[in-house]
Amino acid sequence: MRTGRVRLPRQVVTLLLALVTASLVVLIWPPYRDFKGTAFYLRPLMAPLQNLEWFSYDVFEIFGTRKRRIDPRIVIVGYDRQSEETLGAWPPKRHVHADLICRLKADGAALIVYDTLFTDPSTPTEDGKLDAALQAAGNVISTCRVEIDQDARGTLEAPYYDKQNDHGIDFEEHSRMIGFADIVTDQLGHTNKGMSSDRVVRRIYPVRHDPSSDTLLPSLPVAAYLALNGLSRDDLHLTATTANLGALAVPLSGPAALDFGGNTLPSSYIDFAGGNSVFPVYSFEQAVDPAQRPPGFFRGKVVFIGLTGSQLTQSQNDRFTTAATHLAPVAETEGSVRGDLTSDVPGVMIHAQTFNALLNKAFISPMSDWLSWLIVFGFAFGAIGVTRRFMDWRGPTLLALTAVVYVVVSFGIFYQWSTYLPTFIPLVLVIVAAGIISWTERGSLRKMWSGYVSPAVLEHILRTGAEQGAQQYLGTIVFGDIRNFTGFSEAHDAPTVVRLLNRHLERITTVVYDEEGTVDKFLGDGILVVFGAPVPQEDGAVRAVRASIRMRDISLQPFPDDDGTLYTLSSGFGVTTGPFVAGHVGSRQRHDFSVIGDTVNLSSRLQGVTGKPDVIIDEPTYERVRAHVEVESLGEVTLKGKTLPVQCYRVLSWSDEAKVGVGG
DSSP states (O other), X not given: OBOOOOOOOHHHHHHHHHHHHHXXXXXXXXXXXXXXXXXXXXXXXXXXXXXXXXXXXXXXXHHOOTTOOOOTTEXXXXXXXXXXHHHOSSSOOHHHHHHHHHHHHHTTXXXXXXXXXXXXXXXXXXXXXXXXXXHHHOOEEEEEEEEEOTTSOEEEEOSOBOTTOSSOOBHHHHSSEEEEOOOOOXXXXXXXXXXXXXXXXXXXXXXXXXXXXXXXXXXXXXXXXXXXXXXXXXGEEEOSSEEEETTEEEEOOXXXXXXXXXXXXXXXXXXXXXXXXXXXXXXXXXXXXGGGSOTTTTTXXXXXXXXXXXXXXXXXXXXXXXXXXTTOOEEOSSSOSSOOEEOEEEHHHHHHHHHHHHHHTOEEEEOOHHHHHHHHHHHHHHHHHHHHHOOSTHHHHHHHHHHHHHHHHHHHHHHHHOEEOOOHHHHHHHHHHHHHHHHHHHHHHHHHHTTTBOHHHHHXXXXXXXXXXXXXXEEEEEEEEXXXXXXXXXXXXXXXXXXXXXXXXXXXXXXXXXXXXXXXEEEXXXXXXXXXXXXXXXXXXXXXXXXXHHHHHHHTSOXXXXXXXXXXXXXXXXXXXXXXXXXXXXXXXXXXXXXXXXXXXXXXXXXXXXXXXXXXXXXXXXXXXXXXXXXXXXXXXXXXXOSSOEEEEEEEEEOSSOOTTOOO
C-alpha cells in the first residue's frame, strides 16, 4: 500500500479537533461580537447556529433557575376587551385613569406603575382630574419615552405638563418617578409556527442617558424598584460591568448599543418567571368597582397598569415573546374562538417580570470565554476520543452519553449559578467532528485492510478498529505453493501463465475469505494466509486446516482457459500454529501488512515436505484440530533451517463435526 500522507498520532488528532471545536464555539458565541475584517463575512454562516443556540437558552429558561421566585406583592390591572365594552374604546378618558389611581391608593396600594404614555394634552378638565390623582397618590411611576432622530439626537418625551401653567398641570412633577418603557428584543430572523411573533425578549435596558439632563434615566421597572426601596435617580450609577441601583448591582451581561450622542445603552439578561399566568391579572372595572373586590384587596401591592387584551395589545404593537414563553406556548386567554396557542405576552407583563427579577436578583450571565473554551475543549476531547476509540456500537453510545453529561452539566451551571454555557453549538460541532473523523478513519481502514481480509473480518475491523503497528499474536499460518510451477511456466508463454495463476489464486482466495482468514501476501505461485490476526480467532486452527483442505481440493479441479483448454494447478499447504508478529510494517511511503516469526518460516517448510498436493500440519495445530481430522503421522522431520526435528502430520480427511471424546 502506498500513501503520501503523514499520519499523526491518534491523540494528537483528537487534541487538534478539540482545540478547533472549542475555538469555534467561543468565536460563534455569544452572537453580539464586534466582527471585523474577514470574520465579518462569516456572520451569515454563524447565524443559523446562533439562532439554534438561542433555542437551547430558552429551553433552560423554561425550567428556570434557583433564583426564580414570584413576588406575591405584584399584581396587574389591565385594559382588556371587557374593559373596552364597559369603559369605552382605548384610550379611555383620563378621568377613568384618575378614578383608578384614587381607588388603588385608597385601597392601600404600595406602588402604582403606569405603563401608559401621557405625553399629549386632553381637555383641561380631564387633565386636571388625572393630575390631581397623581398628586394625591404620590406613589405613581409614570412612563416616558426617548425619541432619537436621524442625526442621533435624543429627545425626552416626558409626561404632559401645562407649558402656559394656566392650570398648574404637571404629570411628571406630580409622579413619584418616571421611567422609559423600551423593551429590547432579539430578532431570530424567521417565523415560528404557532407563534405570532419572533421578537424574543431575553434582556432589558436597565438605564439610559437622559437627553434632557446629564443624568441616568431608569427604565420603568427600575424606577419602580427605586421608589419601592426609598431611592431616587441620584442612586443610579453605571460602571463598566454593572448598573448599580443603590446597593443592587445589575450585571451588564448583554450587548451594549449606542444611544443618542454616542452614549452607551447597556443591557442585562434576566430570568423570566413564566408567561401570562405568573401574576394575578384584573380588569380596570374590577379594580375600580368596590363591589368586585373586598376592601384592602390591593393593600401593600405593587400594581402594574397597562394593556392586556390580546387584540388591543396586538393593534398597539405591545405584545412580545419572552425566553420563558418562546418554546412553551399556551392557549390564548382572550379573544380566541379556537383556543389558538400563543407565546406572546403584553408589554406590561414584561415590565412586571423585570421588576420581579430585580426584587429577586434573578440575573443571567453568559459564561466567560476562557471558561467556556476550557469546558467545551474537555467535552470535545472526551467525546471525539471515545468515538475514535470504539468504532462499534460503543462509540456512538458513549458519544451520546458524553453529550447527555454535557447538557446536564450546562443546565446544572445555569440552574445553580444563573450562568449560561453554550450548549447547542458545541453539540453540533462535536457530533459533526466525530462523524467526519469516524467516516474518514473507516474509509482509511477499509482501504488498508480490504486487500487482505475477508468481508466479514473487514466489517469486524470497521466496527472495532485495528492497530496499525506490529503486535504479538498467537494464531495459525498457512503457506500454499503450486506443485511443479517452474516446469509449467517454462511450457507456456508469460501472458498465459499470469492469466491462469490469477484465476487459480482467485479461487483459493475465495476460500480464505469464506473461512475469515487474512491474505498476508502472494509470493509468485505461493500464498501466505493468517488466521487469528489482525482479529484474534479462538477457532483459528480449525478454520486454517479446513481452508487448506478446501484450497487443496479446488487446486486439483481443472479449470478452463479462454480457449477452453483445461488446466490443473495442484497445490500443497503447510499449516503451523504458534506465536508471531503481525502488523503494518514499512516506511511512511510504503508499508504492508506482514507476519514475521519462526511460525511463518515453519509453515513454508512444511508445505514442501512431501512435494505432493498435501496438507501438512505441525503438532500444535494437530492438538487443536484432532477432533476433526484423520491424519498420517510423518514422524519427526528435519527441516531446512531447523536444528531440531519437527513432528508433523499429513491430513487424510476432515469432518466438520467433532469426534466425541477426542480433545482439540
